[in-house]
Amino acid sequence: MLKVVVAGTTALFVIASPIANAQNLQTSSSASPERLNAADRNNLTDMRIDLVKAALQLTPEQEKLWPSVESAIRARAEDRKARVAKIQETVGRRADESRVEALRNRDPIAFLQRRSEALAQRSADLDKLAEAWQPLYKTLNPEQRQRMAAIAIFVLRDMSDVVERRRATQSDDDDD
Structure with a gap:
């Protein structure tokens, strides 16, 4: 079980890091920011879904x-x-x-x-x-619930980090 959690968390970091970095670049750029295109958004959604499904290891x-x-x-x-x-x-x-x-x-x-x-x-x-x-x-089962809780905590923490970055960027923009 530990291997699955570690692998899932690692995959999430690998997937989320470039996206978070791109999002940070978007919010800090004063020129027109690059946005994820529809295909990238769909791929991101697919990866998130696959990650959750893999972490849960669903039975038939x-x-x-x-x-x-x-x-x-x-x-x-x-x-x-x-x-x-x-x-x-x-x-x-x-x-x-x-x-x-x-x-x-x-x-x-x-x-x-x-x-x-x-x-x-x-x-x-x-x-x-x-x-x-x-x-x-x-x-x-209890192990699957633990994995789901761990993913939920990570996602919520990541979401709050994004919100804080947006607020900081907005307050920086307001200071200009």
Whole structure:
């Protein structure tokens, strides 16, 4: 079991490191940042799914429950892509405005409505993901649950690191 956890963690670091570095370069670049293209995003989603599935070492009986989990993961990734595209569209429309114009033209009510819609979509996606995972999770043995918990902790920690980097970058941009 230890070998699987070590191999899974190593694979995750190998996969995540270049992506995190690319993301860091994106956020620190003042020129138009390079974004992952659709194929890269799909490959990243595939790798994440494969990593979780490999770490869990599903039994043939558990394999039958996996397709709904994978579908929920993919749907969540697609919805995230759509939310990011909508944000980029909004930012793109305002890119030519000066800071004064942007402040003058800002509509806080529209912002709150967009934010509410995005959070509602994220909430719905998480509900669907939890519903998809529930039947499979009930069948996991203690070792599989430990591996799933370890992956979840790593992912949550990585997500919080990304959020902190974004906040730091935004505060650096605000200081300029």
